[in-house]
Amino acid sequence: MKLATARIDDAGTVATVLVDHADATSVTGRIVERCDLGTLLAKTPGDLTAKVDTGLRRDGEELTMDPADLLPLIPRPGKALCVGLNYREHIVEMGHPVPDHPTLFAKFATALTGPFAEVTVPENLAEKADYEGELVVVIGRRLPGAVGGASEDEARDAIAGYAVGNDFSQRDWQYRTQQWLQGKNLDASSGLGPWLTTDVDPVAEDAVLRTWVNGELRQEHSTADLVFKPVDLVRYISEFTTLEPGDVIITGTPEGVGAGSDRFLADGDEVTVEIDGLGSVKTTVRIG
Incomplete structure (x- = not known):
């Protein structure tokens, strides 16, 4: 479905x-x-x-x-939680140690956009604009937080399905401080969609995530290689906050981002992120 x-x-x-x-x-x-x-x-x-x-x-x-x-799959999630450093090869390319716990940050609802949208990047934010293809988890059942966390079965049952995302980033702004928030929340920049797929478990099925920039394949990696998998993330997050229907978890990107090769996005670039069985999102970048 x-x-x-x-x-x-x-x-x-x-x-x-x-x-x-x-x-x-x-x-x-x-x-x-x-x-x-x-x-x-x-x-x-x-x-x-x-x-x-x-x-x-x-x-x-x-x-x-x-x-x-098609609009952002969940236009106004109560919580959009992103996971950084969740594929080992990407962790290496970014020069970080493999974390013991998920690295989490927030993305505001205003940062989300449709799966086939143009993204306008102001010139002051465009020097190191970057793409990050990601698997997205959508929550379908309420999980009360701060009560010891959900069981594995409860976490699995709470997942309504999966989608595709592009965690659009401004790397120079991201690393102005140790907190990444300011580099992850450009208005209407992060494509989310194209739809919620309820009958595919991409991790169990070894679904591959691929990202192309202007037709050049930049990212290609199995979602089964996530360090912290969807059920693990739901369980961890539910230990400290309540998850509500419509909340989204954007699970992290594999190696091949622009920051890893110093190849950032320019005006007119087209970024397509696809995950086997889940469809694709496409972003066209406009500077100015």
């Missing part, structure tokens, strides 16, 4: 759509609920499959959209 958040008419109405087919020029699907996916996940009762079935019976209108009508 593939669920997307989309703009479905000229008035800007937003809906959760069950995607039936997608290619480079169009997306076809059926309306599940006239709200974004994050809002749908938070609705009760029932699990996600039950919510989708109920929504299709109530509405189910068929539609065809331009891929540009």
